[in-house]
Amino acid sequence: MDHHILEEIMAKKIGDQQFFDLYWKLVKAGYVEKGIPRDSLIGVPQGGVISPILSNIYLHELDEYVESLKNKYNKEKNITARNPEYDKIQSKIQRLRKKNLRLGGKNQEILAEIKKVRKIRNKTPSRTPNGIRVKYVRYADDWVIGIYGPISFVNKIKSDVSKHLKEHLKLTMSEKTKITNLHTDKGFFVGFYFMIHRPKESRFVKSKK
Numbered sequence: 717m718d719h720h721i722l723e724e725i726m727a728k729k730i731g732d733q734q735f736f737d738l739y740w741k742l743v744k745a746g747y748v749e750k751g752i753p754r755d756s757l758i759g760v761p762q763g764g765v766i767s768p769i770l771s772n773i774y775l776h777e778l779d780e781y782v783e784s785l786k787n788k789y790n791k792e793k794n795i796t797a798r799n800p801e802y803d804k805i806q807s808k809i810q811r812l813r814k815k816n817l818r819l820g821g822k823n824q825e826i827l828a829e830i831k832k833v834r835k836i837r838n839k840t841p842s843r844t845p846n847g848i849r850v851k852y853v854r855y856a857d858d859w860v861i862g863i864y865g866p867i868s869f870v871n872k873i874k875s876d877v878s879k880h881l882k883e884h885l886k887l888t889m890s891e892k893t894k895i896t897n898l899h900t901d902k903g904f905f906v907g908f909y910f911m912i913h914r915p916k917e918s919r920f921v922k923s924k925k
Contacts, residue, residue: 717774718886719743725773742766771857774885781880782852782861785873792847795864799844805837853905860905870895 722743723736730736809830816826848865850873861877863870874895881887896903898912 717771721885722770722774725777768856775854775857775859777885778859778877778881779852779854781884782850782877785876786850786852789848789850795845795847795849796843797846799841802837802840802842805833805840809833809837855906858906860903867895 719740723739726739727736812826812830812833816823816830819826845865848863848869851862853860853862861873863873874893878889881889898910902909902911904910
């Protein structure tokens with residue numbers, strides 16, 4: 717973390733010069749590595765009780781930036797909408813069932829047509845995308861952004877966040893930062909794995925009496 721940027725961030729809320737005099741003494745105190753004194757050019761003193769506080773103050777700028785992205789893109793109330801094509805197919809199945817019942821319920825031609833239309837229905841999504849969603853969680857210097865949307869949008873968000881970190885906070889994303897499709901892979905955050913589980917397909921069981 718850049719000491720001057722951190723001072724500017726704190727100056728938004730704090731106007732006490734004595735506080736900043738003490739702050740500069742703290743960050744310039746340096747450290748000893750293998751018996752050799754070294755200057756602290758960036759970062760906060762490790763091991764001190766104030767270090768996590770300063771880190772959170774610094775990264776709160778990232779929190780506010782991602783919050784602005786959420787306000788910009790999370791506009792739709794529902795992220796999915798009924799698929800009219802699916803409803804059309806479902807209505808056709810219902811009409812065929814009623815017709816079959818009128819003919820005694822054992823019309824093989826209609827039953828075959830119902831089976832054919834069911835296969836089409838099973839391949840048709842019942843809902844379609846209706847907007848996108850951006851979610852965000854940070855713990856210390858670990859954070860994760862959850863996105864419901866196309867991969868092109870995911871890449872854009874990653875690029876925008878990376879650019880903001882570099883230009884405003886002089887930070888670079890870790891090489892471990894990656895994009896994960898939770899439908900096919902697991903994400904890892906603060907010791908936990910998470911993913912989207914697919915519900916088991918419903919099975920129709922026919923019973924003979």
